[in-house]
Amino acid sequence: MDTSFKTSIQDALHNANLTGALGKFSEAYKVNRARAYEGIDFEALRGTIAERKSAAATHLRELAGRFAQNAEARGAKVFLATSPEQARAYILDVARRSGVKTVVKSKSMASEEIHLNAALEADGVTVSETDLGEWIIQLAGQRPSHMVMPAIHMTKEEVSDLFSKAVEERLSADIPRLVSVARDTLRPRFLEADMGISGANIAVAETGSIVLVTNEGNARLVTTLPKIHVALVGIEKLVEEFKDVAPILQALPKSATAQALTSYVSVITGPVPNTDGTQKELHIVLMDNRRSEMAADPQFKQALQCIRCASCLNVCPIFRLVGGHVFGKVYTGGIGTILTAWFDALKASEDIQGLCIQCGACKEVCPGKIDIPELIMELRRRLVKEEGLPFMQKAIFAVVNRRRLFHSMLRAASVADKPFASGRFIRHLPMFLAGLTDGRSLPAIATVPFRDRFKRIVQPQLKEKAAFFAGCLIDFAYPEMGEALVRILNKAGIEVVFPDAQTCCGAPARYSGAYEVAAQNAIDNIKALSLDEVTYVISACPTCTAALAKEFQATFESLGMTEWIAQARALAAKTVDFATLVAKLVDEGRLSFEAGQALGSVTYHDSCHLKRTLHAEQAPRSLLRRAGYEVREMFECDTCCGMGGSYSLKLPEIAAPMLQRKLQNITRTGAATVAMDCPGCVMQIRGGFDQADAPVRVRHTLELLDDALGSNSRS
Amino acid sequence: MFERFKSKAEEARAEIFRFPDTPAAVEFLTAWLRQEGASATPGSAALFAEAPYLTGPVRECLTRIPGVRFDVSREQAAQAAFGVSQMDWALADTGTLVQDATAVAQRLVSTLPPVHIALVPTAGLLPDLPALLSRVDPRQSGYLAFITGPSRTADIERVLTIGVHGPKRLIALFVDDLKARA
Helix, strand or coil, rough: CCCHHHHHHHHHCCCCCHHHHHHHHHHHHHHHHHHHHCCCCCHHHHHHHHHHHHHHHHCCCHHHHHHHHHHHHHCCEEEEEEHHHHHHHHHHHEEEEEEEEEECCCCCCCHHHHHHHHHHCCCCCCEEEEEEEHHHHHHHHCCCCCCCCCCCCCCCHHHHHHHHHCCCCCCCCCCCHHHHHHHHHHHHHHCCCCCCCCCEEECCCCEEEEEEEEEHHHHHHHCCCCCEEEEEEEEHHHEEEECCCCCCCHHHHHHHHHCCCCCCCEEECCCCCCCCCCCCEEEEEEEEEHHHHHHHHCCCHHHHCCCCCHHHCCCCHHHHHHHHHHCCCCCHHHHHHHHHHHCHHHHHCCCCCHHCCCCCCCHHHHCCCHHHHHHHHHHHHHHHHHHHCCCCHHHHHHHHHHHHHHHHHHHHHHHHCHHEEEEEECCCHHHHHHHHHCCCCCCCCCCCCCHHHHCCCCCCCCCEEEECHHHHHHHHCCCCHHHHHHHHHHHHEEEECCCCCCCCHHHHHHHHHHHHHHHHHHHHHHHHCCCCCEEEECCCCHHHHHHHHHHHHHHEEEEEEEHHHHHHHHHHHHHHEEHHHHHHHHHHHCCCCCCCCCCCCCECCCCCHHHCCCCHHHHHHHHHHHHHHHEEECCCCCCCCCCCCCCCHHHHHHHHHHHHHHHHHHCCCCCCCCCCCHHHHHHHHHHHHHHHCCCCCCEEEHHHHHHHHHHHCCC | CCCHHHHHHHHCCCEEEECCCHHHHEEEHHHHHHHCCCCCCCCCCECCCCCCCCCCHHHHHHHCCCEEEECCCCHHHHHCCCCECCCCCCECCEEEEEECCHHHHHHHHCCCCCEEEEEEEEEEEECCCCHHHHCCCCCCEEEEEEEECCEECCCCCCEEEEEECCCCCEEEEEEECCCCCC
């Protein structure tokens, strides 16, 4: 990772204005967004948008042609620009020919993408951004930190300093006063400008219309007062038919700012009259800049379904800590990482792709139904292919890929970590590893791993069998969880088998972009776990379950290793997470809890993969309630705890504040215990409470159920 | 549908009124303009964009009100305190007013003055956006304007502030006998 990138993260994390504003906004956003979508079938709506946008992306060039034809039939001039250079040259030429001295602009990310302001200014044209946030950014000489709210990182005091300089009058930091200064200062510029420049939120091929969505009313002035209007439009804004405007307009304001509709929407089709009775000169620049290439890429085509609402930024637990400027480019956040890799260069995403913890929060809210986390993984895979894995990681995966060496190193670590362990935790690590135990203790490696303990467990001989996939954390750090799982399944009449040849599920390798390593892990596990006599392959780690149930196939598909897909599918069909299987067993009456137990209060932390990949968030809650626990929901129960596999090792400075927020939300419920279904989350959260010396118990759901059933059998 | 529109539009901070006929609406409007300070003094004018209801006695009555003008221009609009126009449709589910604003006067009176007063035919009420899109052809209407509440921003510290570049107040007068566009 680049050191200047690490420094920019540190700067952002220590910028209290930024983290305060973004934190407050992200909390309010979730509530307001849910309210805005009340009574609307979001899944159906985004299904329609994804389908319409995907259909458009399939023939972008053809739609661009139809758009041009229809807009020109109405009197507009349409220019198809392949590159940013062409787009800039065209606009500069229009300006020169008409002797344009001043330009007013309404917000356009496409113009940021091609650095249009700089080009116009170099040509002697005065450019005024008129969107309030954009104007603030322009006065500050910065880049927008958010696609929809460009100046969200600035305080009113900073804005009043900027405005004071601009109007040469000392202004107080009173927001309504600052807004009225902007109105008064920019109004004459609208009236005097020779040219208005806008973007477009939608371009309709069928009618040659462009659709502009704003709240401030600046786009209406930009498109009404100057005699020349230039709209710069990325070709991904194209839709086929006029009726396709409806679903996008229904979702965009709700997802962007939690509004039913923005104050203004303008649908412009061809030139309209100017105030002096002449017809407006309307130029529409359709810009490709690698969007066609993207459309031709089977993986990345879906990124063109983006409607630029920025909800992926708003729900991102990382973005709210670091803001947009660490992304270093025009487009920020999850989708910004993907767009930067294409519009700029793959290499430009090398550092920023690492910011994604793969929690999946963005995927849930994306109105274009884009699998952003998956596309970021694909960037990782391509980066590793082009650039190679960083040295340290390569060394680690070389070990992980050789099961015996990996396992014997973990065993050795159980002895080696003794000097640093305190009870069941490693509280401090020496030298360069010290950052890993900042704010969190790591679990001590178990002296006897589960694979050895299993051999000593005496089980009844039962007809139905399940293979247990332990995963590294249960095997080597939390073997007692594995033992509890065996007890619970035995009570339901299922005998557990533990295939010894199982190894790492491959998630760490896959999440680092090392797909070949992940594929080898998958093959080893398929061989170990494909047993005819078992009905289920059960795992108590959602990340492992997701690997077995979904990612093995995806990895093989990405690498073209089709010969393994059938076997991966067969394994997936048997794979089930602990909570889902046990809930089923309880429903079938094969396992029951003693009625009327009062086992105390528990709050539940949703692990990312259990909730957003496996969609199994109800099963553990219902099991805990049926067992006799009182479940108290915490604020942001499904926000990532900051573990993210090796993420907390690579970016501990981001993972640590995520953990602190989680600990705070848990503590605020007053519950004595926090339950979760992922041993990785247990490691993160238990370690956090250990270091904070807090009395909250951190348990895997299966441990709590084992407790409840234990008292059952004793009675 | 009107009640739904009203509650949605009020959420967006528009002020909504309804009248059985045009004379009642115009009577209210003239009283309201007087009360809000419309006058012949510069900067206090009420600028009316042409609309079918502005004929006969209604127009004569309005003409007698000090400050009322019909000569919409860029300069007049930039000076006026009030802009008055007739909208074509209203969307109940978002509290939105919609107008074919191809004629520049319609845009001037609804963008530049600090207060925009919109007369709306109650018969132009539609349930939602898809209902509207199936009725209009953008090739016939070069500039379709959708207005939901006054101009707003939250660009400084996410604090909602009304009236940035457009009107600071939006007042919609629904009139039951006003003819809707086909």
